[in-house]
Amino acid sequence: MAHGPGLRKRLDHPGPRRLSKRAEGRPVAGRRRFLGVHFECCNVYARLYINKEKTAYQGGCPRCGRRLEVKIGSGGTDSRFFKAH
Numbered sequence: 001m002a003h004g005p006g007l008r009k010r011l012d013h014p015g016p017r018r019l020s021k022r023a024e025g026r027p028v029a030g031r032r033r034f035l036g037v038h039f040e041c042c043n044v045y046a047r048l049y050i051n052k053e054k055t056a057y058q059g060g061c062p063r064c065g066r067r068l069e070v071k072i073g074s075g076g077t078d079s080r081f082f083k084a085h
């Protein structure tokens with residue numbers, strides 16, 4: 001069989017990559033190890049890790065060292081992300 005002219009599209013370039021970060025994690029039932037935080041002071045993203053008592057997420061801004069603590073209420077915090085103003 002002869003090869004037809006065809007109109008094969010060539011996708012040589014991989015296309016634009018997504019630069020946006022994915023939302024951290026999915027709702028894991030009963031277990032939250034960390035909380036994603038956007039530190040607006042330095043416009044950086046970091047994680048707060050849960051403390052041993054599981055009463056709060058604790059961490060700090062990786063750039064300026066500003067400390068942050070997000071307490072976990074009795075019902076827990078539903079938001080996966082937190083903004084530090």
Ligand SMILES: [Zn+2]
Nearest residue numbers: 041042061064
């Ligand atoms: Zn900062």
